Amino acid sequence: MEKRLLSLVFTLFVSAGLFGQADTSNVLKEVSVRFVLPQNVHSLNPAQQISARDFKSLAAYNVADAIRNFSGVNIKDYGGIGGLKTVSVRSLGANHTGVQLDGVQTSDAQNGQIDLGKINLDNVASITLYNGHSAELLQPARAYSSASMLVIKSLAPQFADDKKQRVKLGFKTGSFGLLHPNILWQRQISKRSYLNVNSSWQKSHGRYKYKVDGDGSDTLATRTNAQLSTMQSDAAWYWNGADSNRLQFRINYSQSSRGLPGAVVYYNPYSNQHLWNRDLFLQSSYQHHFPNKLQFLVNAKFAHNYLRYTDPDYLNQAGILDQRFKQTELYESVALSYPISGIWELSLASDLTYNKLDMDLYNYAYPSRLTAFSALTSKFLFNRLSIHATLLNTTITEWVEKGTASPSKSIWSPTISATYKPFDQTDLQFRLFYKDIFRNPTFNDLYYTRSGRRDLKPEYAEQYNAGLTYSKTFNTFVYFLSLTADAYYNNVKDKIIAIPNKDLFTWTMMNLGKVDIRGLDLGIKTKSALGRQLDFSLSGNYTYQQAIDVTDPKSSVYLHQIPYTPKHTVAINAGISSKRSGVYYNHILSTSRYYLSENLPQYYVPGFSVSDLSLSHQLETKYPISFTAEVNNLFNQSYAFIRSFPMPGRSLRLSFQITI
Amino acid sequence: MKQLKQFAFIALFLGTSIFQGCKKDDRPEAEPELPQAERKGIYVLCEGLFNANNTSLSYFNYEDRSLITDKFASVNGRGLGDTGNDMKIYGSKMYIVVNVSSTLEIVNPHTGASIKKLDLKQNNVGRQPRYITFNSNKGYISNFDGTVAVLDTASMEIEQYIKVGRNPEQMAIANGKLYVANSGGLDYPNYGNTVSVIDLKTLQETKKITVGENPRGVVADQYGDVYVLSTGNYADVKSSMTTIDSKTDQVKTAVNFSGGSMVISGDYGYIPASGGKLKVFNVKTEQLEKENFITDNTKITSPYGLAVDELTGEVFVTDAKNYTTGGEVFCFDKEGKKKYSITVGINPNNVVFINK
Numbered sequence A: 001m002e003k004r005l006l007s008l009v010f011t012l013f014v015s016a017g018l019f020g021q022a023d024t025s026n027v028l029k030e031v032s033v034r035f036v037l038p039q040n041v042h043s044l045n046p047a048q049q050i051s052a053r054d055f056k057s058l059a060a061y062n063v064a065d066a067i068r069n070f071s072g073v074n075i076k077d078y079g080g081i082g083g084l085k086t087v088s089v090r091s092l093g094a095n096h097t098g099v100q101l102d103g104v105q106t107s108d109a110q111n112g113q114i115d116l117g118k119i120n121l122d123n124v125a126s127i128t129l130y131n132g133h134s135a136e137l138l139q140p141a142r143a144y145s146s147a148s149m150l151v152i153k154s155l156a157p158q159f160a161d162d163k164k165q166r167v168k169l170g171f172k173t174g175s176f177g178l179l180h181p182n183i184l185w186q187r188q189i190s191k192r193s194y195l196n197v198n199s200s201w202q203k204s205h206g207r208y209k210y211k212v213d214g215d216g217s218d219t220l221a222t223r224t225n226a227q228l229s230t231m232q233s234d235a236a237w238y239w240n241g242a243d244s245n246r247l248q249f250r251i252n253y254s255q256s257s258r259g260l261p262g263a264v265v266y267y268n269p270y271s272n273q274h275l276w277n278r279d280l281f282l283q284s285s286y287q288h289h290f291p292n293k294l295q296f297l298v299n300a301k302f303a304h305n306y307l308r309y310t311d312p313d314y315l316n317q318a319g320i321l322d323q324r325f326k327q328t329e330l331y332e333s334v335a336l337s338y339p340i341s342g343i344w345e346l347s348l349a350s351d352l353t354y355n356k357l358d359m360d361l362y363n364y365a366y367p368s369r370l371t372a373f374s375a376l377t378s379k380f381l382f383n384r385l386s387i388h389a390t391l392l393n394t395t396i397t398e399w400v401e402k403g404t405a406s407p408s409k410s411i412w413s414p415t416i417s418a419t420y421k422p423f424d425q426t427d428l429q430f431r432l433f434y435k436d437i438f439r440n441p442t443f444n445d446l447y448y449t450r451s452g453r454r455d456l457k458p459e460y461a462e463q464y465n466a467g468l469t470y471s472k473t474f475n476t477f478v479y480f481l482s483l484t485a486d487a488y489y490n491n492v493k494d495k496i497i498a499i500p501n502k503d504l505f506t507w508t509m510m511n512l513g514k515v516d517i518r519g520l521d522l523g524i525k526t527k528s529a530l531g532r533q534l535d536f537s538l539s540g541n542y543t544y545q546q547a548i549d550v551t552d553p554k555s556s557v558y559l560h561q562i563p564y565t566p567k568h569t570v571a572i573n574a575g576i577s578s579k580r581s582g583v584y585y586n587h588i589l590s591t592s593r594y595y596l597s598e599n600l601p602q603y604y605v606p607g608f609s610v611s612d613l614s615l616s617h618q619l620e621t622k623y624p625i626s627f628t629a630e631v632n633n634l635f636n637q638s639y640a641f642i643r644s645f646p647m648p649g650r651s652l653r654l655s656f657q658i659t660i
Numbered sequence B: 001m002k003q004l005k006q007f008a009f010i011a012l013f014l015g016t017s018i019f020q021g022c023k024k025d026d027r028p029e030a031e032p033e034l035p036q037a038e039r040k041g042i043y044v045l046c047e048g049l050f051n052a053n054n055t056s057l058s059y060f061n062y063e064d065r066s067l068i069t070d071k072f073a074s075v076n077g078r079g080l081g082d083t084g085n086d087m088k089i090y091g092s093k094m095y096i097v098v099n100v101s102s103t104l105e106i107v108n109p110h111t112g113a114s115i116k117k118l119d120l121k122q123n124n125v126g127r128q129p130r131y132i133t134f135n136s137n138k139g140y141i142s143n144f145d146g147t148v149a150v151l152d153t154a155s156m157e158i159e160q161y162i163k164v165g166r167n168p169e170q171m172a173i174a175n176g177k178l179y180v181a182n183s184g185g186l187d188y189p190n191y192g193n194t195v196s197v198i199d200l201k202t203l204q205e206t207k208k209i210t211v212g213e214n215p216r217g218v219v220a221d222q223y224g225d226v227y228v229l230s231t232g233n234y235a236d237v238k239s240s241m242t243t244i245d246s247k248t249d250q251v252k253t254a255v256n257f258s259g260g261s262m263v264i265s266g267d268y269g270y271i272p273a274s275g276g277k278l279k280v281f282n283v284k285t286e287q288l289e290k291e292n293f294i295t296d297n298t299k300i301t302s303p304y305g306l307a308v309d310e311l312t313g314e315v316f317v318t319d320a321k322n323y324t325t326g327g328e329v330f331c332f333d334k335e336g337k338k339k340y341s342i343t344v345g346i347n348p349n350n351v352v353f354i355n356k
Helices: A002-018 A025-031 A052-058 A443-447 B002-018 B071-076
Strands: A047-051 A073-077 A085-089 A097-101 A104-106 A124-131 A148-154 A165-174 A178-188 A193-204 A208-210 A221-223 A228-240 A246-260 A273-289 A295-311 A321-341 A344-359 A368-381 A385-399 A409-420 A428-439 A459-473 A478-493 A496-500 A507-511 A515-530 A534-549 A568-577 A581-590 A608-619 A625-632 A651-659 B039-046 B056-061 B066-068 B084-090 B093-098 B103-107 B114-119 B129-135 B138-143 B147-152 B157-163 B168-174 B177-182 B194-199 B204-210 B215-220 B225-230 B240-245 B250-256 B263-265 B268-273 B277-282 B287-290 B303-308 B315-319 B326-332 B338-346 B348-355
Touching (some): A052 A124, A052 A608, A085 A097, A104 A295, B039 B084, B039 B338, B056 B071, B056 B338, B066 B338, B084 B129, B084 B348, B103 B129, B129 B168, B147 B168, B157 B204, B168 B225, B177 B215, B263 B303, B277 B303, B326 B348
Parallel strands (some): A097 A148
Antiparallel strands (some): A073 A085, A097 A104, A124 A148, A165 A178, A178 A193, A208 A221, A228 A246, A246 A273, A273 A295, A295 A321, A344 A368, A409 A428, A428 A459, A478 A515, A515 A534, A534 A568, A581 A608, B056 B066, B093 B103, B103 B114, B147 B157, B177 B194, B215 B225, B263 B268, B277 B287, B303 B315
16 A cells, blocks of 8 residues: 555656756846745655745634644644644644644643644744654754654844844734734844843634534524633743854743633533633753864753633532643753764754643642653765664653552654655655654543553554655746655554543543554645736645554444544645735635544534635835735635534634834 | 452342341232333434534334434434433323433424423523433423422423432432432532432422432332442442332442442343343342343443333343444343344433334
């Protein structure tokens, strides 16, 4: 099967090599004012990147929106402005997607999933999704520890010679009663140091109309208890040394208060559940380059997360369910890299993470965990061939205050990647990668009173990928074209799932699943001139995923597609832009899915096709002003990613920004 | 786990032997009359999954052996809602209690058409109805908010709410009184341990009887005994059975007992048990009659609900399988041999019989 897919990819794209071969740096220079070459086309492992300037072309409001066009990505969006948004990459499940912010992983030891809806784009410079991990040699060992890694980079100040200070004031408003002001202040404090301070507020009633299917109603209902109020502040201090040594210190605090509208239950759609977050992290990083080309990178982080959940309609004696969760993380990492010879580079990284969870649950274990990551990476660069190999060791030790802790484990995880560039003149590259990684059971999986199981094994994900990348710049009205194609085979074993044990009141976590995943990711990007003033840009991604349950041949779900996994997904973004204005159209098509593991007609969730439109204009006055108008769900489609969690219909957002 | 079960059995036998003096010898005055009508088919209520709005009503037609997987939705153009928990026929109507949707669907069993959907809510907040039982043209619905709703089956209106203990579950009627299990199930680990006794003449709670921790199942036999099955606290407090004499409202016996619910037909109580077994308890001798009713090695993964057809003696056992995929209903003859099985929706919990 892998072989067949692979040969299909080859035949599809070998023709790409027939494109013209002439390009000169001269042309590159000339056209560079009108376009920026897409990043990461020829990455070692498949990587997709989006940077700040493209957020508006996608009508994106948060990180989840910004990456929804990526191929291989399956967003689980529970709807609405405050709804949980997680991302599963190549059907491996959201717990296998790591999220890294400025070089340091951001984690949730309790649930193992990061809500990407919570990260707004005000302070984001770029987002890159790596299948496997980044090819960066000098990086923390933990950067190798996920099946895929979403790397978010914050805005860093860059000043022209004469400027010492910049203030950006932004304001967003629109549907859902959204009021979202933000302020960004960048200042050069000394010759080599800078300050970047960002603060934003968000307030929204979150209400929207939706159609309930199946309860016999013929009018639209209103989603209530979806209000959201957040505040995020981030201050970062940068020091850039003369010899590219770099020091960075960041402090980030955010708090939010949100209603949880819950599933739309027929005949009883009201919820009064509420969630409060208070999250603080401090993070610092130092990178040093020695004259002998030895480099080292040190990272450290402290994070504290507080979460409170209430359900005033819970029918217990107290008349309310009120739970508080506190998580603390301490993290440090040291990484070294050294070029041994012209063709061989080595890196070694060693990280320690300490996590602790505290919650007011009866008979709770109060677990803490120390994880040591060590990674050795070897990179060979021959003429046209490059090979990266990483061996990661993860050693996990846990302690509990009640009962017995989950047994310690030490796991070796290998990755090997290779690229091959067959022609000097043509930007065509083949790539292969293999990664065997796991996700550790979360604190909830292990220790949640009654449902947790302390003897759970890790959930393993194995990935095989074969692909090719091609890019070309042209000396014609077409500026560039880039193509990527990857075929992959993944399998998940010892998948951690919850199953009811004895009765529906007692669910237990079990290592009880095997998934077999075969997929294809195709991507195209191009930009061309449309007359003298206008440019036309087009990007498209296609994903095919067959992700089937292979746990038990006797089961009724054997060989059935896993829940919420469409077979085909297409994302297209097209835009026309001038120097100051742009109009972009975004379209996502997802075929049907099943919401349960049994692929029966009664569990069918129809596919959807959703479009967004965005218009932007910039005024080049003394203080540059930009306006953006975005329409999400342009054709007012009624759809849902997750059944019983309807998505909003057409909505509008207006943004304004002035730079002083 | 096995040891635990053995312990429960030993405790059960010890318990019953202590109370040998309460043996029942008096036969009821007359044999209960067998229904004369002939069966047309059965309905199976499948509760579906929490927050998935997929409660379904399967209809199995005896005449042409055909099966409709969601009769209610196909007739009414809408679903039953979320987590259908109980279903009974009383008089000419069928009543379906839908827990999370907090509704009571009153249905014409011959057509499957909804006659009325009653909302069981207070200030928009669902009362979370659990079970329904009937007596003299009144329906009694236990609600997780600590009440029992009194339904007039003629007007199809709720007449009043009687306050009981925390998170009431099953109910049984004996000697003109309603016995309600106050589980306190939403207060883990501080479960309830009482049964409320309601005088059906005054509709007042007259007393609370202390029973085993976390009572959920309540059932009455023909001799005036009420059996209360308690789940325990999943840790040091084991599941138990408390027997109450409804004449005196005194506890007769209280023993460790594994099994969360019992369905009584004549002198036999059938108890779905772990390991796919169906235990048979003799309510006359108050002894475990059989470890397993099933005699032909039919494998049931997760026995979930049970019904006995008084007309034919057939025993229907529902199998929830892994609780997340489609379930199955097994029909056994009197001897415990499988006659047939049908595939139904997720988590089948109740079977009712429809007459011609």
